[in-house]
Amino acid sequence: MSFKNLAERQIMKAQAEGQLENLEGEGKPLPERAPGPLDTAAGMRIMAAAGAVPREIELKKEIEVQRLAVKAAEGTADWKQEMAKLADLQLRYAIEQEARKRFFT
Known part of the structure; x- marks a missing residue:
């Protein structure tokens, strides 16, 4: 028996038993899906629900804050230092993305 058939049978069984009624969000549109692979998006959503970031x-949040700091420091002596911090954060972000992609492949 294929996985698709097994999954469909389980869904039909749950519907017949009424297990899919009165669920949270019933009758509401589905939430916007994050861009990227479905398995990654599902994992991120589960982690967010558990409070793990x-x-x-x-x-990514630190980069946004640092971009504002760079903009505020524009034309001052601190600008180069703020840009260096931003470049470091962007490099770390790229490393994390690459590590996640390699992990899931």
């Missing part, structure tokens, strides 16, 4: 997401 991957380092990749933390770095």
Whole structure:
């Protein structure tokens, strides 16, 4: 028996037993799907629901904050230092993305 048939049988069984009624979000549109592979998006959603934030997401937030710092420091002596911090964060972010991609392949 193929996995598709097994999954469909389990869904039909759950429907017949009424297990798919009165679920959270019933009757509402599905949430927007994150870009990228479905398995990665599902994993990120599960982690977010559990309160665990991957380092990749933390770095993305730090990059946004640092971009504002670079913009504020434009034309001052601190600009080069702020740009160096931004470049470092972007490099770390790229490393985290590459590590995740390699892990899932």
